[in-house]
Amino acid sequence: MPSLTDVMTSDAELATAPGIRSMAAKGAAPENAFVDWLCRMGDNCLILGHRVSEWCGHSPVLEEDIALANTALDLIGQTQLWLGLAGEAEGKGRTADNLAYLRDAAQFRNVLLVERPNGDFGQTLMRQFLFDAWHMEMLRALQSSTNTRVAEIAAKAAKEVAYHRKATPACKRR
Numbered sequence: 122m123p124s125l126t127d128v129m130t131s132d133a134e135l136a137t138a139p140g141i142r143s144m145a146a147k148g149a150a151p152e153n154a155f156v157d158w159l160c161r162m163g164d165n166c167l168i169l170g171h172r173v174s175e176w177c178g179h180s181p182v183l184e185e186d187i188a189l190a191n192t193a194l195d196l197i198g199q200t201q202l203w204l205g206l207a208g209e210a211e212g213k214g215r216t217a218d219n220l221a222y223l224r225d226a227a228q229f230r231n232v233l234l235v236e237r238p239n240g241d242f243g244q245t246l247m248r249q250f251l252f253d254a255w256h257m258e259m260l261r262a263l264q265s266s267t268n269t270r271v272a273e274i275a276a277k278a279a280k281e282v283a284y285h286r287k288a289t290p291a292c293k294r295r
Contacts, residue, residue: 156211157230160220163203166230169252170196172239181242188221192249195281202274253286 174193180186204217234252239245251274260282263275 142156156207158208159203159207161230163200163207163217163220164229165235165252165256166196167200168229168231169235169249170194170200172235172237173249174244175239176242176245185242190248192285195278195285199274199278199281202277206270206274239262249290253282257282257286 173189173196176186176189177193178186180189200221201217204220208215208217208220234248237244237248239248257279258277260279263274264279266272266275275277
């Protein structure tokens with residue numbers, strides 16, 4: 122299994138990646154890969170935010186209920202930032218809301234982990250823990266992006282994810 126550093130790509134590498142070159146050769150602009158990647162980041166947050174929000178009012182303990190609601194709100198806020206930037210970069214006049222709610226299911230680019238049904242409370246917490254672990258490493262790397270907006274979004278999101286990571290292990294021990 123590849124490590125996280127094996128699958129992470131810097132902005133400079135992204136622009137020269139073989140897949141990007143072949144897309145450009147087929148007539149697709151490299152900017153489309155950037156928009157696709159921004160949608161991927163936003164879609165991860167959107168889908169998981171909705172999944173986590175399903176626990177609102179149903180968690181076994183009030184403290185966890187409030188913590189998960191906060192996590193869901195943070196993820197939806199991050200969705201707005203990533204998809205808003207995707208809409209701007211795309212240049213077709215689509216907003217974050219257009220990208221979030223006016224695409225077919227096949228057009229979403231999220232990782233499958235975030236789609237998983239909540240299952241029991243323990244499964245939800247483990248999914249959140251795994252996503253947060255990946256998300257934090259991705260956001261740390263993105264904070265040094267040459268794209269100022271990407272770096273700013275990553276810095277803001279990293280603060281929120283750091284809080285989630287502190288809250289999740291406390292919930293698992295109970």
